[in-house]
Amino acid sequence: MQRIKRYFWGAAAAVAAAAGFTDPTWAADSIKIGEINSYTGLPAFTIPYRNGWELAVEEVNAKGGLLGGRQIEVISRDDGGKPGDAVRIANELVTSEGVDVLAGTFFSHVGLAVSDFAAHNQVLFVAAEPLTDAITWEEGNRYTFRLRPSTYMQAAMLVEEAAKLPAKRWATVAPNYEYGQSAVAIFKELLQAKRPDVEFVGEQWPALGKIDAGSTVQALAASQPDAIFNVTFGADLSSFVREGSLRGLFEDRAVVSLLTGEPEYLDPLKGEAPEGWIVTGYPWDQIDTPEHNAFIDAYQERFDDYPRLGSVVGYTTFKAIAAAIEKAGSTDTEALVDAMEGLTVSSPFGEIEFRTIDHQATMGAYVGKIALEDGRGVMTDWRYADGADYLPPDAVVAERRPE
Amino acid sequence: MAFYVAQFLSGLSQAASLFLVAAGLSIIFGVTRIVNFAHGSFYMLGAYLAYMMADMWSGAVGFWGAILLSALTVGLLGVAMEVLLLRRLYRSPELFQLLATFGVVLVVQDVALAIWGPEDLLGPRAPGLDGVVRIFGLPFPQYELFLIVLGPAVLGLLWLTFHRTRWGTLVRAATQDREMTAALGVNQTWLFTSVLFLGSALAGLGGALQIPREAVNLQMDINIVVEAFVVVVVGGMGSVTGAFLAALLIGQLQAFGILIFPGITLVLVFLVMAVVLVVRPYGLLGRAPATARGESHALEPPLYPAGRGLQFAGLALIVALIALPAVLGDYALVVLTEVLILALFAASLHFIMGPGGMISFGHAAYFGLGAYGAALLVEHFDAGMVTGLVVAPLAAGVGALLFGWFCVRLSGVYLAMLTLAFAQIVWSVAFQWYSVTGGDNGILGVWPAAWASPKWVFYYLTLVLCTGGVLLLRRIIFAPFGYALRAGRDSPLRSDAIGLDVTRYQWLAFTLAGTFAGLAGGLYAYAKGSVFPTLLDIPISVDGLVMVLLGGVQTLSGPIVGAAVFHGLETEMVRYTDYWRLLLGLTIILLVLVFPQGIVGALQSRLGARFSPRLREQVAR
Amino acid sequence: MSVLEVEGLAKSFGGVQAVRNVAFTLDAGELLALIGPNGAGKTTCFNLLNGQLQPDAGEVRLAGTSLIGKSPRKIWRLGVGRTFQITATYRSMSVRENVQMVLLSHHRRMLGFWRRAADLYRDEATALLERVGMAGQAERPCSVLAYGDLKRVELAMALASRPRLLLMDEPTAGMAPKERIELMALTADLVRESGIAVLFTEHDMDVVFTHAHRIIVLNRGEMIAAGPPDAVRGDPRVQEVYLGSGAMFGQGKDKDSAA
Numbered sequence A: 001m002q003r004i005k006r007y008f009w010g011a012a013a014a015v016a017a018a019a020g021f022t023d024p025t026w027a028a029d030s031i032k033i034g035e036i037n038s039y040t041g042l043p044a045f046t047i048p049y050r051n052g053w054e055l056a057v058e059e060v061n062a063k064g065g066l067l068g069g070r071q072i073e074v075i076s077r078d079d080g081g082k083p084g085d086a087v088r089i090a091n092e093l094v095t096s097e098g099v100d101v102l103a104g105t106f107f108s109h110v111g112l113a114v115s116d117f118a119a120h121n122q123v124l125f126v127a128a129e130p131l132t133d134a135i136t137w138e139e140g141n142r143y144t145f146r147l148r149p150s151t152y153m154q155a156a157m158l159v160e161e162a163a164k165l166p167a168k169r170w171a172t173v174a175p176n177y178e179y180g181q182s183a184v185a186i187f188k189e190l191l192q193a194k195r196p197d198v199e200f201v202g203e204q205w206p207a208l209g210k211i212d213a214g215s216t217v218q219a220l221a222a223s224q225p226d227a228i229f230n231v232t233f234g235a236d237l238s239s240f241v242r243e244g245s246l247r248g249l250f251e252d253r254a255v256v257s258l259l260t261g262e263p264e265y266l267d268p269l270k271g272e273a274p275e276g277w278i279v280t281g282y283p284w285d286q287i288d289t290p291e292h293n294a295f296i297d298a299y300q301e302r303f304d305d306y307p308r309l310g311s312v313v314g315y316t317t318f319k320a321i322a323a324a325i326e327k328a329g330s331t332d333t334e335a336l337v338d339a340m341e342g343l344t345v346s347s348p349f350g351e352i353e354f355r356t357i358d359h360q361a362t363m364g365a366y367v368g369k370i371a372l373e374d375g376r377g378v379m380t381d382w383r384y385a386d387g388a389d390y391l392p393p394d395a396v397v398a399e400r401r402p403e
Numbered sequence B: 001m002a003f004y005v006a007q008f009l010s011g012l013s014q015a016a017s018l019f020l021v022a023a024g025l026s027i028i029f030g031v032t033r034i035v036n037f038a039h040g041s042f043y044m045l046g047a048y049l050a051y052m053m054a055d056m057w058s059g060a061v062g063f064w065g066a067i068l069l070s071a072l073t074v075g076l077l078g079v080a081m082e083v084l085l086l087r088r089l090y091r092s093p094e095l096f097q098l099l100a101t102f103g104v105v106l107v108v109q110d111v112a113l114a115i116w117g118p119e120d121l122l123g124p125r126a127p128g129l130d131g132v133v134r135i136f137g138l139p140f141p142q143y144e145l146f147l148i149v150l151g152p153a154v155l156g157l158l159w160l161t162f163h164r165t166r167w168g169t170l171v172r173a174a175t176q177d178r179e180m181t182a183a184l185g186v187n188q189t190w191l192f193t194s195v196l197f198l199g200s201a202l203a204g205l206g207g208a209l210q211i212p213r214e215a216v217n218l219q220m221d222i223n224i225v226v227e228a229f230v231v232v233v234v235g236g237m238g239s240v241t242g243a244f245l246a247a248l249l250i251g252q253l254q255a256f257g258i259l260i261f262p263g264i265t266l267v268l269v270f271l272v273m274a275v276v277l278v279v280r281p282y283g284l285l286g287r288a289p290a291t292a293r294g295e296s297h298a299l300e301p302p303l304y305p306a307g308r309g310l311q312f313a314g315l316a317l318i319v320a321l322i323a324l325p326a327v328l329g330d331y332a333l334v335v336l337t338e339v340l341i342l343a344l345f346a347a348s349l350h351f352i353m354g355p356g357g358m359i360s361f362g363h364a365a366y367f368g369l370g371a372y373g374a375a376l377l378v379e380h381f382d383a384g385m386v387t388g389l390v391v392a393p394l395a396a397g398v399g400a401l402l403f404g405w406f407c408v409r410l411s412g413v414y415l416a417m418l419t420l421a422f423a424q425i426v427w428s429v430a431f432q433w434y435s436v437t438g439g440d441n442g443i444l445g446v447w448p449a450a451w452a453s454p455k456w457v458f459y460y461l462t463l464v465l466c467t468g469g470v471l472l473l474r475r476i477i478f479a480p481f482g483y484a485l486r487a488g489r490d491s492p493l494r495s496d497a498i499g500l501d502v503t504r505y506q507w508l509a510f511t512l513a514g515t516f517a518g519l520a521g522g523l524y525a526y527a528k529g530s531v532f533p534t535l536l537d538i539p540i541s542v543d544g545l546v547m548v549l550l551g552g553v554q555t556l557s558g559p560i561v562g563a564a565v566f567h568g569l570e571t572e573m574v575r576y577t578d579y580w581r582l583l584l585g586l587t588i589i590l591l592v593l594v595f596p597q598g599i600v601g602a603l604q605s606r607l608g609a610r611f612s613p614r615l616r617e618q619v620a621r
Numbered sequence C: 001m002s003v004l005e006v007e008g009l010a011k012s013f014g015g016v017q018a019v020r021n022v023a024f025t026l027d028a029g030e031l032l033a034l035i036g037p038n039g040a041g042k043t044t045c046f047n048l049l050n051g052q053l054q055p056d057a058g059e060v061r062l063a064g065t066s067l068i069g070k071s072p073r074k075i076w077r078l079g080v081g082r083t084f085q086i087t088a089t090y091r092s093m094s095v096r097e098n099v100q101m102v103l104l105s106h107h108r109r110m111l112g113f114w115r116r117a118a119d120l121y122r123d124e125a126t127a128l129l130e131r132v133g134m135a136g137q138a139e140r141p142c143s144v145l146a147y148g149d150l151k152r153v154e155l156a157m158a159l160a161s162r163p164r165l166l167l168m169d170e171p172t173a174g175m176a177p178k179e180r181i182e183l184m185a186l187t188a189d190l191v192r193e194s195g196i197a198v199l200f201t202e203h204d205m206d207v208v209f210t211h212a213h214r215i216i217v218l219n220r221g222e223m224i225a226a227g228p229p230d231a232v233r234g235d236p237r238v239q240e241v242y243l244g245s246g247a248m249f250g251q252g253k254d255k256d257s258a259a
Helices: A002-017 A043-062 A083-096 A108-121 A151-164 A178-194 A213-222 A234-246 A263-272 A290-303 A309-328 A333-340 A394-400 B002-032 B039-056 B059-084 B096-116 B142-164 B166-176 B178-183 B188-208 B220-235 B240-260 B262-266 B268-279 B308-326 B330-353 B364-381 B385-407 B412-432 B455-478 B480-490 B492-497 B502-528 B538-551 B558-576 B580-594 B599-606 B613-620 C042-050 C072-077 C095-106 C122-131 C147-160 C177-194 C205-211 C229-234 C236-244
Strands: A031-037 A072-078 A101-104 A124-127 A144-146 A169-173 A199-204 A227-230 A254-261 A278-281 A344-347 A350-353 A365-373 A376-385 B132-135 B138-141 B443-446 B529-531 C004-013 C016-026 C031-035 C057-062 C080-083 C165-169 C197-201 C214-219 C222-227
Touching: A031 A043, A031 A083, A031 A309, A043 A072, A043 A263, A043 A290, A043 A309, A072 A083, A072 A309, A072 B558, A083 A101, A083 A108, A083 B330, A083 B502, A083 B529, A083 B558, A101 A108, A101 A309, A108 A124, A108 A144, A108 A178, A108 B443, A108 B529, A124 A309, A124 A333, A151 A178, A151 A227, A151 A254, A151 A278, A151 A365, A169 A178, A169 A213, A199 A213, A213 A234, A213 B002, A213 B240, A234 A263, A234 B138, A254 A263, A254 A365, A263 A278, A263 A309, A263 A376, A278 A376, A290 A309, A309 A333, A309 A344, B002 B039, B002 B132, B002 B138, B002 B142, B002 B166, B002 B188, B002 B220, B002 B240, B039 B059, B039 B096, B039 B188, B039 B220, B059 B188, B096 B220, B096 B538, B096 B580, B132 B142, B138 B142, B142 B166, B142 B240, B166 B178, B166 B188, B178 B188, B188 B220, B220 B240, B220 B268, B220 B412, B240 B262, B240 B268, B262 B268, B262 B412, B268 B385, B268 B412, B308 B330, B308 B455, B330 B455, B330 B502, B330 B538, B330 B558, B364 B385, B364 B412, B364 B443, B364 B502, B364 B529, B364 B538, B385 B412, B385 B502, B412 B538, B443 B502, B455 B480, B455 B502, B480 B492, B480 B502, B480 C095, B492 B502, B492 C072, B502 B529, B538 B558, B538 B580, B538 B599, B558 B580, B558 B599, C004 C042, C016 C042, C016 C057, C016 C214, C016 C222, C031 C042, C031 C177, C031 C205, C042 C057, C042 C072, C042 C080, C042 C165, C042 C197, C072 C080, C080 C147, C095 C122, C095 C147, C122 C147, C147 C165, C147 C177, C177 C197, C177 C205, C205 C229, C214 C229, C214 C236, C222 C229, C222 C236, C229 C236
Parallel strands: A031 A072, A031 A101, A101 A124, A124 A144, A169 A199, A169 A227, A227 A254, A254 A278, C031 C197, C031 C214, C080 C165, C165 C197
Antiparallel strands: A278 A365, A344 A350, A365 A376, B132 B138, B443 B529, C004 C016, C004 C057, C214 C222
């Protein structure tokens, strides 16, 4: 009750007098990082993500912090999935909290809004999760870097597998928004470049979160494809998988599917995970590298839970920021941006680099097949696809990215 | 052939799911006239409860028991909402209960997250119905067939209840003419409570029956509630059979529409609604309200120009707003700038809702059109900020002129839903027309001109434009045009008899409101630096409604106070806790209970003597 | 020329002839009562005159101008005012503002966006309210007025547009007997002063026979009698129609007045 009261009066006071914006700064010499993400908008991904960055920050601070003993202090805010709110929060973090770096965001439009804010206000922004290619290419700017492999990179990883399939008639199903649209467009373009004999015979665009799975499955089947490229995820994916399995859509058909191997999306499917689908994902329980083992041990000890892909993203984002600060030797924005360019960081997936040419990290993803094991979906026959190998030639990037 | 049959059946099963939810909403609205935003939340709770129970008890009995028990539980939650909350608000202004149910939506979202966690939960398949049958050789799920049968069965049961029981007769009577039923001595309290039970239980059942079809998730509430409203309105408010027909129509158009235009999924239901409402203003089976006197039932208090006290307070506020940059930091100015913009947005919505008596669920269209008007100029013509701010209201005004022509021909919730349909159509255009609008990646780089870049300069610019806009709207309300609007709201019959073309004035008012909303949207674009389709989307419209109702729709300063309180609460709560939705929802519920006329409305009736001496004196005589 | 000329007016609803072959004229300064038992077609007749309904056949002329096919708004502009059986005033406005609304509309000033409506035609509105004895309550909102007072406000509103013809639908319905007499006396005075022609329907036969200059009796949609009160009172057909309902004219004990 005391807490609620405090919030209530705090808020009321703010409304009445527009006061209450000055929080006491209690760690004067700490390095402040402002973090924005859609915690209420997409908790399934963002809560493991937060665990990840908390772990990274604790590790850095436990080792004595940065720049000779300065601790990292993270000020984290929920953007509610709204770009306008994210920009206000970015304003707050920069002008009122005095953060040195901005990080985070999940949704592409929120990420773009913050990246534009960062460019306008000359603050470093490390976008953690947004997938849109625009953030590093068409709308790319000096102050924005992105960690996760982009839509282009992930689609390219799957094209490599798809091209090996005998299938010639392809159908696509993707949520009806930018991510879905560009994933399909890239997949089509790259696959047809590798396999001119391939044709696309059907496409479905269910509204995000509102798939009418029965009709969609039936419509896809009607186009009689040899293989299907799927971009749906979350609740749409489980409906699609259920209806598709029941109605025999996946019988004798290959399915290539984006992100489905990530624990966030694979685990809810439990025993109904679609066997044989070729996916990008994160087989957290099978990776046996020193970097990953160290990460997973620390994570499980700290949270008593297994990491999701979001955890790796959160962890690596903040490790990268820490590395950049050390490399720059200061928290000066221009120095930080220069440090970020070409920065190499050790991630649970191995060493990655933030490319100078487009500020995209070379973090990759795991590509494999889904299998059932003890009543749950796992990835088999997987390999790590290094992001660096799935980016277009520099000339293409330079053309798409403004100076 | 086989394929078309299968597609037809898929459409039917989708329609059956939709019908169950919509039927409950339709019954609740028909009797209580409450626009129940929480209906989707009950649907979601039904799904979560059924998942939880089916997970605990296995087997056929466990599964079907879980479905029924969760429906009953949700029905009881509906009763709780009625008894604890809605019952206290039946004497509030029209639509005020909407605000309370909005609070419930926020609370349920966080409660569900706290109880069931963030991950999607895939429930079991229905025991005994987990296979397929072959129809013309194509496999078709048994469970979908079950739903196809269940829809008409529920319709039949409801029909029998309404036509063969005394309770049902009362419900139908209340749906047709609420005053008459009250006059006949029917115990309304009991009737409302029981209707909330039935309606909520149907929502719960609808949700529970989804667990074999989709993973239970935290977006289920938002994803269903708007569609359920569409079905209810297309069918005709209060007509369960109409809801059934509407669900069939939408289900089939969806099933076959995606074969021809796969991209139509975003906007199909709203296109259907717009067409139906333009052709049939009361939906497929709806009737014009029986009380065709056309008088507004809520007693509208008179409006008086500001007395000395209020004038002084207003002046003091403006002086304070002018002085604030001297003492406030940049971030505080950013928030204040937003409050000013939202105050203008809310005031423009209030202009048509209060004096105009026209509810809008789609005011975001004009906010967004303003923002896009400015942003598109920047993007494609490299226009400056001043040009952008001139074009923003014009673009929105033209949109409002176009859509308003259709909307003002309707009334009540039908009008509101048509505004929503148009807003969603505009939204889907912005969302999908990549080459021009950038789709959902939006338009970036819409920053103020260099001279207006400092936060305090932009703040003053916003202060001048928004205060000017709000005062101008206020001025118009007291000018003959504002009186003509109120006249149309108070008594269309009388207005017709003294030569007032109410529809034309409403159209003009709609356009004006859109224009001012567009100015707010234009300012918002420059304040944020980027524009996205979210600015045209339902949450913005809902925020506007919440601000107007929270402040008090029957007052002139209500929208401004509502904007400040709502935005202030939201921005502050986000800073302190992850559970800000719970906190915000509870705060709204609390405010609604403490101020059942809205904040300013309640203050006015309590402190009326001080601010508006004439009011008390004249009423009391 | 008569203010109002009605010829061969007819209207049916789904085969039921609600009004047939109604014809009469009305002169300036004349008070004409339209009476008849329930369902006789009085309201239909009224709505045909004010434009709410379109007749199947017949002609309605106001000072020579045909009103057929014109909207209620247009008919009002041509000089036909009306009051309602159940009062229709603007409840969120004060008494004076209600009258000002009519004045603003009459002077086509409704599209003003700047000047305060409450300052326009204020004196004129006050004068009208004085005339109906409501000036003392000019500032009160209509929502709190007694019913009899609302009727007076409506009268002031009807007069504000300086109509040539005033249609009054049961002007005294729902009022106490004393108020009725006062209101009709007031109406009669106003008619005399301004030369307006008044057509009214009424259940209260005291009111009708005291104030009407002429009376038209409708039964089942047809005119069965027309003429000065004394002639109508003595008409055997009228006697027959009204005896059935138990009311005797001129006895002042109408049990069937509007409920």
